[in-house]
Amino acid sequence: MRLKFRPVDASFYDLFSEAAAHIVVGAQLLAEMLADGSDREAIAKRMRDAEHAADETTHAIIRRVNSTFVTPFDREDIYALASGLDDVMDMMDEAVDLVLLYEVTHLPAETTQQVEVLQRCAELTAAAMPSLESMKSLDEFWIEINRLENTGDKAFRRILASLFSGEYEALEVLKIKDVVESLEGAIDAFEKVANIVEQIAVKES
Template sequence: MGLRFRPVETAFYDQFSESAQHLLVGTGLLAESLDGTADLADVASRMREAEHAADETTHAIIRRVNQTFVTPFDREDIYALASGLDDVMDCMDEVVDMLMLYEVKAMPTELLTDQVDVLQRCAEITAAAMPNLRSMQSLDEYWIEINRLENVGDRNHRRILAHLFSGEYKAMEVLKLKDIVEGLEAAIDAFERVANTVEQIAVKES
């Protein structure tokens, strides 16, 4: 067992945890951008910084894969997990960017809050799960919960679209808002892909 936890492996687990921590920062900024009082340009600029920091971590993982002879699990799975975590950040950065660019007139903040709550919960349990990659313990609870959250997000999403289509909004505003709510759903889906990658790693290692 002493051999199993080599320094190089520990470094991978630490970096995946770091990557997930960036997502916690990202969901926090996303929540801020949608609270109805935000200075969007300011939040977008901080989101851009958080996205760059996440990129750094992703590239550091890829570099380590390329320089390491024995990796804790398959190289392509490390690559898939690192890219998957990075994709979540890209999705959230995109939403904040759209909020700033589209100049939406009447934002249905209360509706979108449900999706942001789902995203924050996804980020929390993803961050909590990453250190468990080492022992491969409790990972099934994590991906079952992510799948449940993705289902909740899916139901929220359709309810939000039905509301947008209710006739209360002009077609052009619906077009803008639909892009934004689809961006939120894409971020939830990206969290689910991370969980699927973790599940596949666990299936292989079992």
């Protein structure tokens, strides 16, 4: 784990923005991974780097919360938000890893919709993090993530139905199911992040 320079006065808001920025990178790499003709080994390596960088940010938040006397909102909410963002990254990293590991060659078309949802969720989350300071527009964030999660869920269910329609062999089903479950897991993790943000906003209002 390479240590990055970080000014001592980086606030919790800055750190959460940093965590979300890693997630934007991760979602972009995920999209590249699933594009035809991509250099999967190289992308998977960059994903691992992004995941390490995200881990570093998570650790920075945890250490900060443990060593700070006054926090901008409840300590347990800071933990929950940091670990929620970390879960998003882990699930996206898992999806990339499984595609490489299983040598998945063909994914159902709806997988693209899952990845588009993830990219949109990542952008919205990155945009929402600075708003934690002003507590403005967080309602819109929460509602939009929930709407996207719903879209992602429908794509996921269509994929599952097609996997068991007889078109795929059992081993292929096993591989693809693992990948699309990771993608669905990442989308669900975004929803949890949005719920935590909502809870923080409700408490502060």
